[in-house]
Every structure is written in C-alpha cells, then in structure tokens.
Amino acid sequence: MFDFVRVYLNFKIAASDGICGALAPISPDLFVNACPRFFDGFFVTLELLLLSSVLGFLIAVAVVLARVSSSRFLSIPAHAYIYVFRGTPLLVQLWVLYYGLGSMGAEGLGPLWPFFKEGWWVGLLTLTLNTAAYVAEILRGGIQNLPHGQIEAAEACGMTWSQRMRRIIFPQAIRIAWPAYGNEVILLMKASALVSTITVMDLMGQTRTIFSRSYDLSIFLYGAALYLVLAGLLTLGLRLVEARMTIPSFTQPKSPR
Amino acid sequence: MNNESVFSLLAFGDTGWGDDLLAGAWITVQLAAVSLVCGLALGLLLAGGRLSPWRPLNWLTNTYIIFIRGTPEFLVLLLVFFGLDLVVQQIAAGLGIQSSFEVPKFAAAVAGLSLIFSAYASEVFRGAYLAVPTGQIEAATATGMSAGQVFWRVRLPQMWRFALPGLANLWMVLLKDTSLAAVIALDELLRQAKVASESTLQPLVFYLAAGAIYLVLTAVSDIARHRLELGARRGYAR
Amino acid sequence: MFKKLVTVALVATIAAASAGSAIAQPMQIRIATEGAYPPFNQKDAAGNLVGFDIDIANALCAEMKAECTVVAQDWDGIIPGLVANKYDAIIASMSITPERQQSVGFTEPYYSNYLHVMAKKGSGIAGADDLAGKSVGAERSTVASQWAEDNLGRSADVKLYDTQTAAYSDLDAGRIDAMVSDIYPAYDWLQTHDGFEFIGDNIDIADKIGIAVRKDDNELREALNGALKTIRDNGTYATINAKYFPFDIY
Numbered sequence: 001m002f003d004f005v006r007v008y009l010n011f012k013i014a015a016s017d018g019i020c021g022a023l024a025p026i027s028p029d030l031f032v033n034a035c036p037r038f039f040d041g042f043f044v045t046l047e048l049l050l051l052s053s054v055l056g057f058l059i060a061v062a063v064v065l066a067r068v069s070s071s072r073f074l075s076i077p078a079h080a081y082i083y084v085f086r087g088t089p090l091l092v093q094l095w096v097l098y099y100g101l102g103s104m105g106a107e108g109l110g111p112l113w114p115f116f117k118e119g120w121w122v123g124l125l126t127l128t129l130n131t132a133a134y135v136a137e138i139l140r141g142g143i144q145n146l147p148h149g150q151i152e153a154a155e156a157c158g159m160t161w162s163q164r165m166r167r168i169i170f171p172q173a174i175r176i177a178w179p180a181y182g183n184e185v186i187l188l189m190k191a192s193a194l195v196s197t198i199t200v201m202d203l204m205g206q207t208r209t210i211f212s213r214s215y216d217l218s219i220f221l222y223g224a225a226l227y228l229v230l231a232g233l234l235t236l237g238l239r240l241v242e243a244r245m246t247i248p249s250f251t252q253p254k255s256p257r
Numbered sequence: 258m259n260n261e262s263v264f265s266l267l268a269f270g271d272t273g274w275g276d277d278l279l280a281g282a283w284i285t286v287q288l289a290a291v292s293l294v295c296g297l298a299l300g301l302l303l304a305g306g307r308l309s310p311w312r313p314l315n316w317l318t319n320t321y322i323i324f325i326r327g328t329p330e331f332l333v334l335l336l337v338f339f340g341l342d343l344v345v346q347q348i349a350a351g352l353g354i355q356s357s358f359e360v361p362k363f364a365a366a367v368a369g370l371s372l373i374f375s376a377y378a379s380e381v382f383r384g385a386y387l388a389v390p391t392g393q394i395e396a397a398t399a400t401g402m403s404a405g406q407v408f409w410r411v412r413l414p415q416m417w418r419f420a421l422p423g424l425a426n427l428w429m430v431l432l433k434d435t436s437l438a439a440v441i442a443l444d445e446l447l448r449q450a451k452v453a454s455e456s457t458l459q460p461l462v463f464y465l466a467a468g469a470i471y472l473v474l475t476a477v478s479d480i481a482r483h484r485l486e487l488g489a490r491r492g493y494a495r
Numbered sequence: 496m497f498k499k500l501v502t503v504a505l506v507a508t509i510a511a512a513s514a515g516s517a518i519a520q521p522m523q524i525r526i527a528t529e530g531a532y533p534p535f536n537q538k539d540a541a542g543n544l545v546g547f548d549i550d551i552a553n554a555l556c557a558e559m560k561a562e563c564t565v566v567a568q569d570w571d572g573i574i575p576g577l578v579a580n581k582y583d584a585i586i587a588s589m590s591i592t593p594e595r596q597q598s599v600g601f602t603e604p605y606y607s608n609y610l611h612v613m614a615k616k617g618s619g620i621a622g623a624d625d626l627a628g629k630s631v632g633a634e635r636s637t638v639a640s641q642w643a644e645d646n647l648g649r650s651a652d653v654k655l656y657d658t659q660t661a662a663y664s665d666l667d668a669g670r671i672d673a674m675v676s677d678i679y680p681a682y683d684w685l686q687t688h689d690g691f692e693f694i695g696d697n698i699d700i701a702d703k704i705g706i707a708v709r710k711d712d713n714e715l716r717e718a719l720n721g722a723l724k725t726i727r728d729n730g731t732y733a734t735i736n737a738k739y740f741p742f743d744i745y
Contacts, residue, residue: 087475088468089436092447096468099454099661100461105669117670119654186326193329197440199632199654199665204329209644209655211335212636217343220336224328231327440657455660458667 012043031222034210041206042226048120048202049189049230052127056188059128060135065165067140078136085133090191093130098122098198123195123202131188138180142173175245182238186231193227203227266453266462274453274463281449282470288366288435288445293428295371300378307383318379325376330369330434337369338362338441366438374431381423385416418489425482429475436471446470522561524715525582526552530567534683534739535588538567550735551605551726552586558722558731574599577707583715585707600710602719604703606744610639612694613681614673615666622695626651629672632662638700639675647675659684666691682740697742 016039024032031038066078085093098119106113115121146169154164174181196205207223269275306318325333341360360368389412397411439448450467454460528536528548536546544565556563568576570587577585577599590608591601612631614620620629627650633640635655643653654671656662659680665671667690674681678697685691708716726732727745736744 084468084472088471089433089447091436091439092450092464092468092471095447095451096461096464099664099668100464102668102670103458103460103664190327190329190331193331194437196331197657199656201655204331205655207332208335209635209640211339213641215339217336217340220332220339224324224332224336227329227332228324228327451658451661455658455664458664460664 030216037206037210038226041201041203045192045203048124048192052124052131053185053188055128056131057135059132060139063136064139068143082133082136085130090130091194094126094194094198097126119199123198123200127192134184138177139173142177143169145176146172178242185234263462266459267466277449281444281446284444285435285446289432292367292370292374292431296374296378299371299375300382303375303379304382322376325373330373331437333373334369334437338365341365362441362443366443370434377427381420385419388419389415421486421489429478432474524561524563526563526565526584526586527568527573527582528565528587529570532588547739548586548588554726554731555722558725559718588704589707591703591705599707600716601705601707602716603723604705605723606704608702609678609697610642610675610700611678611681611697612673612675613691614694616690616692620673620694626673630654632656632665632671632674634659634662639677643675
C-alpha cells in the first residue's frame with residue numbers, strides 16, 4: 001500500500017516535471033511559470049474525481065436497491081435522498097456541509113471535526129453523496145428497462161433475491177446504464193470545480209489563484225484546456241470499459257433476413 | 258439553538274432575512290428565465306450549424322460544443338464575467354472612446370449561463386430534428402411542399418414533442434446552475450443566503466433555507482414539465 | 496483624434512493660466528473624493544462628505560490658507576475628471592501605482608496600506624513568525640493572499656477564500672488559526688467582533704496612498720507636500736489619525 005502511494009507520488013512529480021519541461025519551449029512565459037501549479041491542481045481534481053465516482057457508485061448501488069425494494073421503509077428514504085440531492089444545486093450542498101456544519105466547530109462536531117475541518121474531505125463527501133443520487137437514478141432506469149419476463153423466469157428457476165440481482169439484473173442494468181453513467185462522470189468532473197469555493201486547491205482553485213495574480217484571461221483558457229484533456233482521457237477510459245463488457249451477440253445489429 | 262431564533266432569523270422585515278431570501282429567489286427565477294430564452298435561441302442557431310452541409314460551420318459549432326461539454330460551468334461563467342468587460346473595452350478603444358464601462362453582473366451571468374445552455378440544447382434540437390420520420394418528409398415533399406414548407410409545417414411542430422423531455426432536463430440543470438452566479442456577487446438566492454449567514458454567523462440555517470427554496474423551485478418545474486409532456490404527447494400516447 | 500489633442504492642449508493652457516493667476520489671491524482648490532470608502536471618505540446622514548480623507552484635506556487647506564471645495568465623484572471617472580480639469584486634486588485613499596503615474600502626478604504619501612495578521616483572542620500566536628505549521632486564511636484576489644502564499648506558503652497551510660467574509664466565518668469556526676488581511680477592513684470588522692484581535696506588527700507591503708494632481712501642476716503638488724510636512728510635524732496629523740485609528744497609519 002505504501003509502495004503504491006510512493007510510486008504514485010513519484011509519478012505525479014515526474015509527470016508534472018516532464019510535461020511542463022516539454023511544453024516550456026513552446027509556451028508563453030505565463031504558462032511556463034504557472035505550469036507546476038496547474039498540474040498540482042490537475043492531480044487534485046483527478047484524485048477527487050476517481051475517489052468520489054467509485055465511492056458514489058457503491059453508495060448508488062445500495063440506494064437503488066432500497067429504491068426498488070418493495071419495503072416502504074427502504075424505498076421512501078431512498079427516494080427522498082435522491083430527490084433532495086438532485087433537486088438542489090451542488091454549490092448549496094457544498095456550503096451546507098462546509099460552512100453550515102463546519103460552523104458547529106470542534107465542540108459541536110466532536111470526533112467528526114478533523115474530517116469536517118478540511119475542505120478536501122468535505123468536498124469528497126459532497127461530491128460522493130451528490131453523484132450517488134444521480135447514479136442511483138441512472139441504475140434505476142437500467143433495472144426498470146429489463147424485460148419483466150426475465151425476472152419471472154429467474155424466480156421460476158428458484159433463484160433467491162440476491163442471486164437474481166447478481167446474475168440477472170445488475171449485469172444487464174449496468175450495461176444499459178453505462179453510456180448515461182459515462183455522461184455523469186464527465187458532469188461530475190465539471191462539477192468538481194466548485195470545491196475551489198471551499199478552499200480546495202483543485203485545478204479550478206489553482207486556475208483562479210493564478211488568475212488573481214495576473215488578471216490575464218488566457219489563464220482561464222489554459223485551465224479549460226487541462227479540463228478538456230481530462231474529459232478526453234475519461235471518455236477514452238469509459239469507452240474501453242464499455243468495449244470490454246459488451247457481449248458481442250447482444251449488441252451487434254442483426255442483419256435483416 | 259431553539260426554534261424561536263430560527264423563526265426570527267428567517268422573519269420578514271428589517272429584523273429577519275426572509276424577505277431578502279425571497280428577493281434573491283426572484284432574481285434566481287429571472288436569471289434562469291432570461292437565460293432560457295437566450296439559450297434556446299442560441300441553441301437553435303447552433304443546431305442549424307451542426308446540421309448545415311457547409312463544413313467550416315460544422316466544424317466551428319462542433320468545437321464550441323466540445324469546449325462547453327468538457328469545461329466546468331464555473332470556469333465558463335468566470336471567463337465570460339471577466340472577459341466581457343475586456344471585450345467591451347477593446348471595442349470602445351477601437352472606436353476611440355475611453356471607457357470604464359462594466360458589463361452588469363446580471364447580463365454577464367445571463368451570457369455565461371445561456372452559452373452553456375445553448376451547447377446542450379443544440380444537441381437536443383439536433384436529435385429532435387433527426388427524430389422526425391423520413392417517411393413523413395418524403396410524403397410532404399411528394400405532395401409538392403417546398404423545403405421551407407416542409408420545415409415549418411412538418412418538422413418544427415413535431416420537433417417540439419421530441420425535444421421537450423431533453424429541454425425540460427436542461428431547464429432543471431440551468432435552474433441549479435444559476436447558483437454559480439453567487440460567486441460573482443450577483444444578489445441571487447444563494448448569494449443572499451451567504452450574506453445573511455456571514456453577518457449572523459448562522460450558515461447552517463440560511464444555506465438549508467436556500468436549499469429548501471431551490472427544492473421548491475425544482476419541484477414546481479417538475480410538475481410543470483409533467484403537464485407539458487402530457488400536452489405534447491396528446492394524440493400520440495397509447 | 497485631432498479633436499482630442501486640441502482639447503488636451505486647451506486644458507493644459509487653462510491649467511497653466513489658472514495656476515499663474517493663483518499667486519495673487521488665496522489659492523482656490525477643488526478637491527474630489529469618492530464618498531463611498533468608510534472610514535476614509537463617506538457621506539453622513541445629512542449628505543456631507545466626512546472621514547479621514549476629508550479631515551486631511553481640510554487640514555492641508557487650512558495650512559495652505561487656501562479656499563477649498565470638496566466634491567464627490569464616482570471612482571471610475573475620478574482620474575479622467577482630474578485630467579479634464581473638473582477639479583484640481585484627488586484625496587480619495589488612492590494607491591500610488593505606476594499605471595496611475597502615467598496619467599497623473601502624486602504627492603508624497605499621506606498614509607500607508609499595511610497587512611495585518613488577526614486571530615482569536617488567546618490563540619497563543621504572537622506574530623507572523625508563529626504561523627509555521629498553522630492554517631492561515633486570506634481572500635484570494637487580494638495582496639494579502641499573495642503575501643501569505645509567498646511568505647508563509649512553505650511553512651504554513653495557506654487557505655484562500657473567495658471573499659473576506661467567508662474567511663471570517665472559518666476563523667470563527669476554528670478551521671483556520673489566523674488570517675492575513677488589509678488592515679483597515681479588518682480593523683473595521685474587529686470593532687464588532689469581540690473574540691478576535693490583531694496579532695503582531697503591521698506588515699509593510701509598500702502600498703502608499705497619495706494625493707493625485709495633474710501631472711504638470713507642480714505648484715500645487717509642492718504646496719501640498721509642504722503642508723503635509725507641516726501637519727505631520729505640528730501634531731495635526733496625529734490628532735486626525737487618533738480620531739479614526741488607535742494605531743499610526745502614516
């Protein structure tokens with residue numbers, strides 16, 4: 001584990017140095033000076049995005065199971081959670097958790113204070129909870145689009161609830177939902193820029209800080225370019241996963257007879 | 258904190274902040290509505306660009322859409338907010354006028370939000386345009402309609418039905434994105450909540466209150482969307 | 496373009512003429528201020544201009560035995576108004592910057608803008624040197640944040656906020672141990688927030704505030720400089736200073 005962390009830290013430094021060094025001869029001074037800061041921010045954004053999308057996905061699975069459950073004690077809270085997080089702006093959610101809960105301070109929050117003290121953790125928490133609500137709704141769409149006959153057939157075979165979920169429903173629901181899920185990851189990447197309002201030095205935070213020193217608008221364009229690179233990489237990664245999990249006979253268009 | 262103090266904080270009038278929050282909510286609604294109108298118009302133009310047979314226009318609109326889809330809304334808004342002033346000043350300087358004119362915040366926010374909205378709306382319009390069955394277009398042409406007539410009488414009325422669900426989604430996104438204008442100090446709902454919470458040091462109360470108002474706005478929009486979709490589907494639904 | 500040149504030439508002639516004739520009778524000086532920057536210049540309930548800048552202006556005029564009128568002018572048009580001869584001097588807490596020096600002249604500074612560290616009372620922080628290992632807040636777009644990043648960035652955890660008030664919130668919540676800020680707005684805030692205090696000395700960032708005059712108006716500039724020196728020496732300045740701030744702002 002520590003090895004992994006160390007390798008990753010070294011990779012970050014090497015990547016930042018390498019790319020900034022390579023770009024230096026062909027870039028304006030403004031970018032060259034700011035380049036290491038941009039890459040600091042780039043990796044903070046990437047880390048927040050990967051962690052929140054993975055954690056958010058896990059929570060979404062739990063939420064969607066509760067949402068489609070026949071028990072009202074599960075489905076109503078799950079519905080309310082999805083409704084509230086999709087019905088309010090992320091910026092409000094961030095500020096409720098950071099400034100709102102944070103104002104209770106060390107006395108009010110007790111053992112939770114070290115967590116809520118740091119903008120990074122509050123940002124991760126908010127992004128995770130927010131994306132979980134959207135992903136849960138996407139997965140619900142996937143589940144409800146399955147032909148009902150399949151579920152009846154699985155029941156008739158004597159499969160238990162968990163067997164049906166694991167073997168029949170989820171594998172198909174995820175395939176149906178994957179394109180929409182990919183969109184959500186990109187939207188999450190863009191939304192993550194808002195954590196710069198709670199002191200996190202992500203790519204947006206660095207971009208705004210560099211801008212506030214020079215008031216040169218091209219700083220924003222450099223920041224945008226890095227976001228576009230990230231969006232491109234993500235799109236590529238999502239397509240690779242999609243290709244891997246496609247079952248050829250399922251999607252290849254049947255030639256008309 | 259007891260309930261009484263929450264009520265007095267959110268009271269109307271000089272002592273409480275309830276009226277300020279509602280005033281902010283009204284600006285939020287105005288901001289979203291004006292941005293919707295501008296964004297729809299711009300979105301139609303962009304869709305035209307994407308469907309145009311002329312390659313450079315195609316390429317230009319595609320680049321714009323990729324840029325907006327891959328760049329945080331927050332960054333676009335700030336770029337427009339700071340950039341518009343510069344553009345106006347450059348134009349003024351070009352005309353030989355020394356100007357320290359500042360683009361009003363509301364106008365800057367509308368510009369930013371409708372630029373973002375239009376990129377997504379153009380996709381919806383394009384999809385709706387292509388969703389009209391070709392058989393109908395062929396039939397209309399066969400009856401001797403001109404290309405213009407086919408567009409205005411056959412395509413456009415039906416595009417509305419196909420575009421509505423997508424546009425309704427975008428409206429919800431737009432409504433929530435108006436909150437970003439708080440960062441450029443436009444006095445909309447979230448900014449009012451920020452001012453109130455910082456002067457009373459009661460952020461939890463005010464941000465939750467703002468969240469509740471946003472929830473009401475999206476809930477009302479949801480109901481309106483449902484009604485509109487029922488209306489648009491009339492005659493088509495099973 | 497030609498029209499503009501003519502106007503500038505005319506303005507310069509008129510300025511020279513009025514300066515030349517001013518020797519005979521008491522000097523007439525028209526002064527502009529903004530009227531929206533308390534406690535330096537603002538309007539009181541009756542609509543009169545008041546504040547530190549106005550008091551300084553009146554003291555200087557008394558010293559020069561000049562007849563002065565003070566008018567309010569929006570910030571954006573304040574330098575163009577001076578250049579166009581609508582008034583003769585700007586006493587409006589204006590920082591002396593190289594950009595402004597291209598279009599107007601400045602007197603010697605009459606006060607300085609400093610940064611200052613503030614923290615909760617009883618924080619145990621005695622000065623900027625104690626901030627190592629602490630978290631320190633500042634407003635992102637200010638000189639204070641640049642100073643904090645450049646001077647504390649390596650030793651302390653510097654957090655940047657979109658607004659000064661957001662940083663106050665986190666100072667209150669205990670998320671940050673201290674804050675670096677322009678001294679005057681911070682002083683204003685401290686007046687209504689008991690639990691916080693200034694820590695250590697002023698941090699000098701070489702931000703000097705001067706009186707702007709037209710570039711070629713050397714006579715007025717020298718008269719103002721002379722009067723400024725006199726009120727510094729005879730204690731008038733100190734009296735005005737003490738009326739607004741319990742610390743020296745020169």
